[in-house]
Structure formats: structure tokens, C-alpha cells
Amino acid sequence: MSNSRRPARGNKYRAGYLRSRVWFARRARWFAEETATGNDLRCAACSRTAKVRELELHHIDYSGVTETPTGWKVDEKHSDLVSLHPAHHELLHRLLERDQVLRAMRSRRVASAFALRVLRRKLTTPITEQP
Ligand SMILES: [Zn+2]
Numbered sequence: 001m002s003n004s005r006r007p008a009r010g011n012k013y014r015a016g017y018l019r020s021r022v023w024f025a026r027r028a029r030w031f032a033e034e035t036a037t038g039n040d041l042r043c044a045a046c047s048r049t050a051k052v053r054e055l056e057l058h059h060i061d062y063s064g065v066t067e068t069p070t071g072w073k074v075d076e077k078h079s080d081l082v083s084l085h086p087a088h089h090e091l092l093h094r095l096l097e098r099d100q101v102l103r104a105m106r107s108r109r110v111a112s113a114f115a116l117r118v119l120r121r122k123l124t125t126p127i128t129e130q131p
């Protein structure tokens with residue numbers, strides 16, 4: 001599933017899903033699962049701990065989400081989603097949209113992982129440690 005190969009239709013599809021009740025339920029379950037691991041909730045970009053209400057979830061992969069005549073079939077794996085501060089989620093999407101290399105990358109998973117690495121480096125490297 002490519003970012004560039006599914007333009008307007010893909011966006012509508014995602015926008016519809018992200019307003020659905022099933023998504024809100026899936027989102028709540030993701031945070032419950034994450035908390036159950038015993039780890040603190042964190043932003044995947046800046047690595048700072050955060051509360052559920054301070055975080056949004058980014059889809060690394062939408063392949064678990066399918067629209068059916070009776071509604072959304074929701075089967076995202078836990079690893080298909082990552083938690084981010086809203087501002088850092090926004091930065092991630094800007095990187096994904098703007099960067100030609102990321103846009104050309106085959107899967108959203110690969111592009112997201114790459115963009116997250118770029119963001120992490122930007123947000124977590126102390127100025128004193130920069131060469
Ligand atoms: Zn953050």
C-alpha cells in the first residue's frame with residue numbers, strides 16, 4: 001500500500017475511519033494494551049512520558065482497516081500504531097508530505113519509520129552533543 005498510489009480516495013477513507021466509533025474504541029484499547037505492558041506512555045518522537053489525553057495515535061500501517069458494506073472492519077496490530085504529542089504528530093505528517101524521498105518510499109510503514117527517526121534525532125539530541 002503506497003502513500004502516493006492512493007491519493008484523494010485514501011484520504012477520505014482515513015478521515016471517515018478516524019471519526020468512527022470503532023476507531024475511538026480501538027484507540028482506547030491501544031492505550032490499555034500499552035499501559036498493560038508496564039511501560040510508561042511516551043511520545044514516539046521526543047520520547048518524553050505523557051498521559052493518554054496528551055497523546056494521539058499515528059497509523060504506521062492502515063492495512064488492518066477495511067471498509068465493508070456493514071461498517072469498518074478493524075484489525076490493526078498494536079505495532080501498527082504509535083503514540084505522539086499532537087505537535088510532534090503534526091511534524092511527522094509534514095515530513096511525510098513534504099519530503100520527496102519519503103513520498104516515493106513504497107510503504108507507509110517504511111516512510112513513517114524513517115520520518116520518526118529523523119524527528120527523534122531532531123527532538124532528542126541535546127545541543128551540546130551535536131558535532
Ligand atoms: Zn513528543
Ligand SMILES: [Zn+2]
Binds near residue numbers: 057058059089093
Ligand atoms: Zn498520523
